[in-house]
Amino acid sequence: xxxxxxxxxxxxxxxxxxxxxxxxxxxxxxxxxxxxxxxxxxxxxxxxxxxxxxxxxxxxxxxxxxxxxxxxxxxxxxxxxxxxxxxxxxxxxxxxxxxxxxxxxxxxxxxxxxxxxxxxxxxxxxxxxxxxxxxxxxxxxxxxxxxxxxxxxxxxxxxxxxxxxxxxxxxxxxxxxxxxxxxxxxxxxxxxxxxxxxxxxxxxxxxxxxxxxxxxxxxxxxxxxxxxxxxxxxxxxxxxxxxxxxxxxxxxxxxxxxxxxxxxxxxxxxxxxxxxxxxxxxxxxxxxxx
Amino acid sequence: xxxxxxxxxxxxxxxxxxxxxxxxxxxxxxxxxxxxxxxxxxxxxxxxxxxxxxxxxxxxxxxxxxxxxxxxxxxxxxxxxxxxxxxxxxxxxxxxxxxxxxxxxxxxxxxxxxxxxxxxxxxxxxxxxxxxxxxxxxxxxxxxxxxxxxxxxxxxxxxxxxxxxxxxxxxxxxxxxxxxxxxxxxxxxxxxxxxxxxxxxxxxxxxxxxxxxxxxxxxxxxxxxxxxxxxxxxxxxxxxxxxxxxxxxxxxxxxxxxxxxxxxxxxxxxxxxxxxxxxxxxxxxxxxxxxxxxxxxxxxxxxxxxxxxxxxxxxxxxxxxxxxxxxxxxxxxxxxxxxxxxxxxxxxxxxxxxxxxxxxxxxxxxxxxxxxxxxxxxx
Numbered sequence: 001x002x003x004x005x006x007x008x009x010x011x012x013x014x015x016x017x018x019x020x021x022x023x024x025x026x027x028x029x030x031x032x033x034x035x036x037x038x039x040x041x042x043x044x045x046x047x048x049x050x051x052x053x054x055x056x057x058x059x060x061x062x063x064x065x066x067x068x069x070x071x072x073x074x075x076x077x078x079x080x081x082x083x084x085x086x087x088x089x090x091x092x093x094x095x096x097x098x099x100x101x102x103x104x105x106x107x108x109x110x111x112x113x114x115x116x117x118x119x120x121x122x123x124x125x126x127x128x129x130x131x132x133x134x135x136x137x138x139x140x141x142x143x144x145x146x147x148x149x150x151x152x153x154x155x156x157x158x159x160x161x162x163x164x165x166x167x168x169x170x171x172x173x174x175x176x177x178x179x180x181x182x183x184x185x186x187x188x189x190x191x192x193x194x195x196x197x198x199x200x201x202x203x204x205x206x207x208x209x210x211x212x213x214x215x216x217x218x219x220x221x222x223x224x225x226x227x228x229x230x231x232x233x234x235x236x237x238x239x240x241x242x243x244x245x246x247x248x249x250x251x252x253x254x255x256x257x258x259x260x261x262x263x264x265x266x267x268x269x270x271x272x273x274x275x276x277x278x279x280x281x282x283x284x285x286x287x288x289x290x
Numbered sequence: 291x292x293x294x295x296x297x298x299x300x301x302x303x304x305x306x307x308x309x310x311x312x313x314x315x316x317x318x319x320x321x322x323x324x325x326x327x328x329x330x331x332x333x334x335x336x337x338x339x340x341x342x343x344x345x346x347x348x349x350x351x352x353x354x355x356x357x358x359x360x361x362x363x364x365x366x367x368x369x370x371x372x373x374x375x376x377x378x379x380x381x382x383x384x385x386x387x388x389x390x391x392x393x394x395x396x397x398x399x400x401x402x403x404x405x406x407x408x409x410x411x412x413x414x415x416x417x418x419x420x421x422x423x424x425x426x427x428x429x430x431x432x433x434x435x436x437x438x439x440x441x442x443x444x445x446x447x448x449x450x451x452x453x454x455x456x457x458x459x460x461x462x463x464x465x466x467x468x469x470x471x472x473x474x475x476x477x478x479x480x481x482x483x484x485x486x487x488x489x490x491x492x493x494x495x496x497x498x499x500x501x502x503x504x505x506x507x508x509x510x511x512x513x514x515x516x517x518x519x520x521x522x523x524x525x526x527x528x529x530x531x532x533x534x535x536x537x538x539x540x541x542x543x544x545x546x547x548x549x550x551x552x553x554x555x556x557x558x559x560x561x562x563x564x565x566x567x568x569x570x571x572x573x574x575x576x577x578x579x580x581x582x583x584x585x586x587x588x589x590x591x592x593x594x595x596x597x598x599x600x601x602x603x604x605x606x607x608x609x610x611x612x613x614x615x616x617x618x619x620x621x622x623x624x625x626x627x628x629x630x631x632x633x634x635x636x637x638x639x640x641x642x643x644x645x646x647x648x649x650x651x652x653x654x655x656x657x658x659x660x661x662x663x664x665x666x667x668x669x
Binding site: 077078101102103104105107108109111112113139140141143144154155156157158159160161162165182184185209211212214215216219235237238239240241242245246247248249250251252256257261277278279280 | 396398399401402403415416419433434471472475477502503505538548552554557558559569571602634635654655656
């Protein structure tokens with residue numbers, strides 16, 4: 001099994017005719033993902049990706065015509081909140097927003113609206129989801145992953161690829177890889193994904209990759225203590241990050257002495273999570289705990 | 291992006307927050323002219339992006355315009371924690387009885403804007419949160435309706451304002467602060483202190499606004515207020531080139547793709563006994579030009595004794611990055627040793643390309659860090 005996306009995923013791409021959208025749609029199709037539709041307002045009736053994917057003006061029309069059940073968003077930051085809201089209003093249950101640089105305050109109402117529609121949002125500012133051998137929704141490179149028993153959840157992109165690559169190299173495949181995003185407000189938290197991995201019978205161990213800023217890892221530690229029986233291995237980036245500076249990700253900032261890597265590592269270790277010193281050590285720790 | 295006190299107060303004044311009269315001066319003569327206009331006692335405040343201006347001598351009272359000119363000449367040009375004072379705010383000095391706090395901030399866990407008020411103003415709210423957390427009253431604005439009037443009143447009553455007129459004024463200021471926060475796309479807006487005068491009225495004495503960088507694209511007027519004086523030249527150059535760069539105090543420069551991996555690389559350097567000279571994320575799919583600019587920025591730091599390149603190729607192919615590095619090195623002449631670890635898509639080809647350059651290859655993250663630390667030590 002897997003979480004969130006699989007063979008039954010019927011994917012809609014919002015922003016399919018843009019540079020990023022087109023490039024990554026080709027990658028997703030090459031991986032075997034079932035991309036059923038694209039949406040670009042004003043381009044309805046056309047096709048994209050060498051005639052393979054029909055393009056619609058609206059998400060509602062795309063859903064009606066193709067039965068799309070997951071949407072991935074590659075539209076610029078200024079238009080991404082509206083794209084997320086449109087997908088939610090059209091009844092898409094899972095929305096994955098790759099876009100970086102969305103104003104944080106826009107996400108307050110957008111998140112509330114999406115929840116009101118009953119949809120789940122992954123991201124924004126995330127690499128998306130990958131269920132090895134089944135579906136790739138986003139930009140996670142498919143060639144480094146393999147099917148197997150490890151669930152991976154992370155706030156970062158390349159750091160996740162490092163961990164996944166190392167896992168695959170020592171023979172540990174993954175159930176699903178979930179990039180939850182590096183922004184201050186994201187749709188799905190560590191806790192949400194931990195709950196899904198705990199409930200997924202095929203996931204035998206969980207890798208949680210966090211970083212400075214916010215308290216999501218502290219919340220995760222509390223949740224693990226109360227609800228997670230599977231082994232969890234973690235890595236927290238930013239032990240050497242200075243306070244008050246945004247480290248690339250909009251959400252990676254230590255404010256008022258809160259959100260340091262040290263406090264997160266301590267909280268996770270206190271509930272029995274093994275925290276790797278090097279990101280490349282994660283795979284070995286997972287192997288030992290299985 | 292941080293705004294200066296005078297910029298924040300001008301914004302808040304537009305929303306009806308009662309601020310003290312005055313203006314900003316860049317010369318002692320200007321300070322005198324503003325003081326003359328105000329008439330009476332004024333306060334002259336250094337406009338720099340550091341806390342503790344008062345203790346450093348950057349805030350002074352003046353009874354006459356002549357005195358204002360004199361203290362302005364002392365403060366202008368003064369160095370406060372490494373920053374030179376280029377502007378002073380000259381404002382009416384008022385007497386007051388109590389100091390309150392009012393702020394708006396994003397609560398990431400709640401995914402809402404939270405308004406905070408405290409009867410203990412004039413000190414940093416983080417300090418109050420540690421020493422006397424029950425003195426802070428919070429309300430979370432509704433995600434779609436915004437801050438509601440009754441919530442603003444809850445704040446006023448919550449910090450013990452019992453006088454009806456005063457509570458009403460406080461609630462109005464809270465509503466104004468929230469509106470300003472949302473309109474300018476702030477990530478922090480606070481009035482500290484918000485003072486209570488002898489007649490019971492409220493007045494904002496100091497204000498602070500930090501803008502969300504992601505919101506700046508729709509506020510060219512605010513972008514134009516940017517004061518890059520506290521931003522090192524290299525960081526400014528990186529920002530303009532679309533590279534995330536933060537200068538640190540160590541001597542091992544880092545060039546990495548991805549923010550999380552860039553942080554992790556710094557941590558690994560430290561783990562192996564070295565000190566990172568910077569955070570640098572070249573971003574996804576970085577070509578030759580970007581790699582070159584990144585390298586130039588790293589090497590512009592005279593402390594850098596070694597450079598560690600850590601690239602994980604996913605969709606970005608490692609051989610493409612390797613070509614970019616080789617091309618960049620042919621234009622950026624340096625004798626600083628460079629250690630490269632390239633992993634991921636097309637890594638063999640990438641390593642072959644780098645083998646023909648002066649870069650020292652490393653197979654693992656640990657080996658790269660070890661080699662970089664050694665190289666930095668031996669110079």
